[in-house]
Amino acid sequence: MTLRLLLLSNSTEHGKGYLDHAMPAVLDFLGPVRQLLFVPFALRDRDAYTARVRSRFAKEGIDVRGVRPEGSEAAVVEAAEALFVGGGNTFRLLDTLQRTGLLEALRRRARRGVPYLGASAGTNVAAPTIKTTNDMPIVQPASFAALDLVPFQINPHYVDPDPSSRHMGETREERLREFLEDNDAVVVALREGAWLRVEGRRATLGGSRGARIFRRGRDPEEVSPGAALDALLTD
Amino acid sequence: MTLRLLLLSNSTEHGKGYLDHAMPAVLDFLGPVRQLLFVPFALRDRDAYTARVRSRFAKEGIDVRGVRPEGSEAAVVEAAEALFVGGGNTFRLLDTLQRTGLLEALRRRARRGVPYLGASAGTNVAAPTIKTTNDMPIVQPASFAALDLVPFQINPHYVDPDPSSRHMGETREERLREFLEDNDAVVVALREGAWLRVEGRRATLGGSRGARIFRRGRDPEEVSPGAALDALLTD
Numbered sequence: 001m002t003l004r005l006l007l008l009s010n011s012t013e014h015g016k017g018y019l020d021h022a023m024p025a026v027l028d029f030l031g032p033v034r035q036l037l038f039v040p041f042a043l044r045d046r047d048a049y050t051a052r053v054r055s056r057f058a059k060e061g062i063d064v065r066g067v068r069p070e071g072s073e074a075a076v077v078e079a080a081e082a083l084f085v086g087g088g089n090t091f092r093l094l095d096t097l098q099r100t101g102l103l104e105a106l107r108r109r110a111r112r113g114v115p116y117l118g119a120s121a122g123t124n125v126a127a128p129t130i131k132t133t134n135d136m137p138i139v140q141p142a143s144f145a146a147l148d149l150v151p152f153q154i155n156p157h158y159v160d161p162d163p164s165s166r167h168m169g170e171t172r173e174e175r176l177r178e179f180l181e182d183n184d185a186v187v188v189a190l191r192e193g194a195w196l197r198v199e200g201r202r203a204t205l206g207g208s209r210g211a212r213i214f215r216r217g218r219d220p221e222e223v224s225p226g227a228a229l230d231a232l233l234t235d
Numbered sequence: 236m237t238l239r240l241l242l243l244s245n246s247t248e249h250g251k252g253y254l255d256h257a258m259p260a261v262l263d264f265l266g267p268v269r270q271l272l273f274v275p276f277a278l279r280d281r282d283a284y285t286a287r288v289r290s291r292f293a294k295e296g297i298d299v300r301g302v303r304p305e306g307s308e309a310a311v312v313e314a315a316e317a318l319f320v321g322g323g324n325t326f327r328l329l330d331t332l333q334r335t336g337l338l339e340a341l342r343r344r345a346r347r348g349v350p351y352l353g354a355s356a357g358t359n360v361a362a363p364t365i366k367t368t369n370d371m372p373i374v375q376p377a378s379f380a381a382l383d384l385v386p387f388q389i390n391p392h393y394v395d396p397d398p399s400s401r402h403m404g405e406t407r408e409e410r411l412r413e414f415l416e417d418n419d420a421v422v423v424a425l426r427e428g429a430w431l432r433v434e435g436r437r438a439t440l441g442g443s444r445g446a447r448i449f450r451r452g453r454d455p456e457e458v459s460p461g462a463a464l465d466a467l468l469t470d
Contacts, residue, residue, distance in 0.1 A: 014401035044416040089413050131372050136410040137379060138366050138417050144375045157404040166249035168427055169392040175371040178324050181279040182373050192403055 004029070004115045005149060005198040007126055009156040009190035009207075011087045011119035018056050019119075022195060025206055027060060029197060030082055030115060037080035038066050039106070041096035042088025042121040049086060069096050077105040080114060087120025090133040094125055095141040107147045116149065120156050123190070127154045132179055132187055134172075150198065151186075152232050153179070158189035158212060173220070180216040186232060187214040194225065203229040239264070239350045240384060240433040242361055244391040244425035244442075246322045246354035253291050254354075257430060260441055262295060264432060265317055265350060272315035273301045274341070276331035277323025277356040284321060304331050312340040315349060322355025325368040329360055330376040342382045351384065355391050358425070362389045367414055367422055369407075385433065386421075387467050388414070393424035393447060408455070415451040421467060422449040429460065438464040 006029040013021035030036070036057060040049040050066030057064045064084075067073050077083070083106060085093070097103035110116040110126075118126050124133045125146040132153040161171040170178070176187055188196065193208040205211055205227045213221040213232075223229065241264040248256035265271070271292060275284040285301030292299045299319075302308050312318070318341060320328070332338035345351040345361075353361050359368045360381040367388040396406040405413070411422055423431065426444040440446055440462045448456040448467075458464065 010403050012403050014403055044413070092413075092417065131374075133372065134404055136367065136369070136414060137372060138410075138414040140366075140379045144372060157402070159402060159404075167392070167394060168245050168247050168249055169369055169394075175373075178279070178327075179371060179373040182327065 002113045002200040003111065003149065003198055004113055004200075005110070005126060006115070006117045006195060007123040007150075007154065007190075007198070008117075008119040008195040009123065009158070010192045013193055018052065021193060022207065023060065025195060025197070026117060029117065030062070033082040033115060034062055035081045036062055036064050036084050036117075037077065037082065038064050039083065039085040039093075039097075039102075039122070040066050041069060042086055042090065042093035044092075049088075053084070053086060067102065069100050069102075071101045073100070074102060074105040077102060077109055080109060082115040082117065083109065084117040085119075085122030085125060087122055089138055090121040090124045090130050090135040091137050091139050091141055093121045094130055094144075094146055095139045097125070098142050103147065107149070110147065110149050123154055123156050123196075126150060127152065128185070129153065131183065132176065150203075150233065153183075153185050153187040154196070155187055155189040158191045160191075176214045180214060184216050188229070188232065189214060189220075196229070198233070201230060201233055203233055205229055237348045237435040238346065238384065238433055239348055239435075240345070240361060241350070241352045241430060242358040242385075242389065242425075242433070243352075243354040243430040244358065244393065245427045248428055253287065256428060257442065258295065260430060260432070261352060264352065265297070268317040268350060269297055270316045271297055271299050271319050271352075272311065272317065273299050274318070274320040274328075274332075274337075274357070275301050276304060277321055277325065277328035279327075284323075288319070288321060302337065304335050304337075306336045308335070309337060309340040312337060312344055315344060317350040317352065318345065319352040320354075320357030320360060322357055324373055325356040325359045325365050325370040326372050326374050326376055328356045329365055329379075329381055330374045332360070333377050338382065342384070345382065345384050358389055358391050358431075361385060362387065363420070364388065366418065367411065385438075385468065388418075388420050388422040389431070390422055390424040393426045395426075411449045415449060419451050423464070423467065424449060424455075431464070433468070436465060436468055438468055440464055
């Protein structure tokens with residue numbers, strides 16, 4: 001009954017192979033798990049995506065099975081030893097989870113303590129809503145409501161403002177401030193290389209490069225790798 | 236009854252004042268117009284936004300009135316000489332237009348030939364949907380369906396891939412390719428400094444730096460300033 005989450009900002013670090021930068025933390029999190037149920041809905045070619053993930057985890061002696069986008073797969077989710085929701089487009093991912101009813105199945109299992117590994121879009125959907133995704137809204141989900149496994153929003157792939165940029169589109173910080181104008185919620189912005197591990201009532205920032213926490217009416221708070229963020233779970 | 240649109244990628248160019256880079260084109264487009272109805276819904280502080288736009292157009296001898304987010308303002312839209320929908324957050328803008336019913340009022344007037352000036356989010360909503368916005372989905376509109384004044388999607392603030400970047404989030408090109416995987420539509424991606432002018436059945440690319448046109452199953456097409464894009468209106 002203890003919530004167990006590992007939420008990665010990104011699945012790949014520049015110059016490294018898929019999941020390589022986070023694999024020690026992933027293996028530590030999974031512990032004795034030898035079977036991972038993979039949700040490939042954020043990319044269009046689900047079979048190729050599943051094959052890539054299977055081949056990466058085969059190196060670690062972990063078997064991967066992909067979920068198909070069908071309501072009948074709820075039984076597969078129900079029986080899973082551990083869950084991995086991969087990155088890609090957050091709107092496509094959430095839309096598919098909603099249409100198939102697998103959103104409820106995943107939420108139920110994760111809340112019962114089945115280990116939940118997320119990367120990028122898979123991390124976005126662990127929050128109450130997808131309102132802090134960076135992705136393009138290429139499909140319209142019935143609702144922005146997501147898995148709601150943690151009581152705060154997450155912004156993966158966080159990038160600091162670049163003072164040398166001549167581009168006039170909003171910086172990430174400006175976008176998150178706009179979010180706070182319309183929503184009174186906490187946002188954990190994970191830089192690439194960072195992740196959040198939740199074990200019951202404990203939350204720890206892992207990886208490199210740290211995170212920033214945005215709250216309405218306050219300056220963003222810088223958080224370093226290794227920091228305990230337990231208070232965010234009860235905010 | 237002739238459609239008249241001026242759709243700017245961005246309202247401000249790096250190092251210049253608000254609308255300065257495009258003002259000659261805006262004035263040429265507006266011609267004898269001396270009263271502009273401004274839609275400030277994409278920013279939270281609508282009064283400050285309207286004041287900024289009013290002060291900029293006062294220099295050109297054009298009077299600006301801001302629309303309030305109320306259904307009763309449909310009569311104001313109905314009487315407008317010309318329309319300007321400003322930039323900010325596209326989701327907030329569309330949500331407000333839908334809730335107030337002003338989306339229909341704007342669509343009706345623009346389709347009857349009332350000049351429509353859009354910038355950034357105001358350009359996004361001129362397309363059939365907002366599925367190619369870059370903005371964060373900070374509020375959930377009832378539908379992604381927008382003004383549908385042109386038969387193609389628009390991506391403003393288009394940025395070319397940066398080969399020196401170490402950031403692993405999707406490039407804009409990757410995002411638009413993902414859009415085309417799920418939607419069979421044409422996307423006109425306007426670099427900052429570029430704009431699209433539509434006069435009835437004629438569409439012309441204006442400004443500097445050009446545009447790229449994305450279509451499913453084809454390589455993106457580079458388009459230079461001054462190019463005629465009439466064919467896109469009948470695609």
